[in-house]
Amino acid sequence: MLKLYTAQVCPFAHRCRLALxxxxxxxxxxxxxxxxIPDWYRRLSPNEKVPLLEHDGHRIWESAIINEYLSDVYSDRGLLPDDPLLRVKFRLAVDWAGNAVIPTFYQVLRNEQADAAERLHKAIADMPQWMSLEGPFWLGDQPSLADAAIYPWFERWNVLEHYRAFQAEWPARVQAWLDAMRQHELVIQEAGDPQRYVKAYARYTTPAKV
Ligand SMILES: N[C@@H](CCC(=O)N[C@@H](CS)C(=O)NCC(=O)O)C(=O)O
Known part of the structure; x- marks a missing residue:
């Protein structure tokens, strides 16, 4: 039995909900x-964060590691393609998003660095080169762990629009990806409420405490 400790607003937990x-x-x-966060959960979760997966008496944490575990254990479910080069594309894309998109998303939200918005615009303009040509999903015609790893921040983009009036100019390939994701029934099934995101993210709009 798989048990996921999650939070609706958390994009990292959203990665795992999408993979499932x-x-x-x-x-x-x-x-x-x-x-x-309840004390019992702080004791259960080694990093005191969500997501956390329990499976067959094991605890697995860190969203990217949980998703690779799911892909390893359920290797017949097509979470990652078999083609080693597409798997490289997946890892490169996740690495790129982890460096260029995810931290910059929070810097823009916190209004922390003067050039953050410019860097985020650049990341979006560069995005198609990390995606498969054909699409519409990240690696091809089916959603995979690449989409699960990156999409959660794009579902929360309204937060940047709301707090920072950040307007993205999506390249055509990115727009096609967003449309395909938003219309996919499994993505819709896991989708959050945009207004709830705005409310929950109010606490992330001030500079991080060091
Ligand atoms: N690197 C972790 C990050 C997870 C994370 O930051 N989760 C946040 C919520 S989005 C959390 O649980 N924070 C605990 C807190 O706010 O005290 C992962 O990928 O799983």
């Missing part, structure tokens, strides 16, 4: 209130 969904893997979900 893309793999058609049944799971029990436990919603953790991030505003008031």
């Amino acid at each position: 969904s893309f793999g058609h893997l049944e799971s029990e979900r436990v919603e953790i209130d991030l505003a008031e």
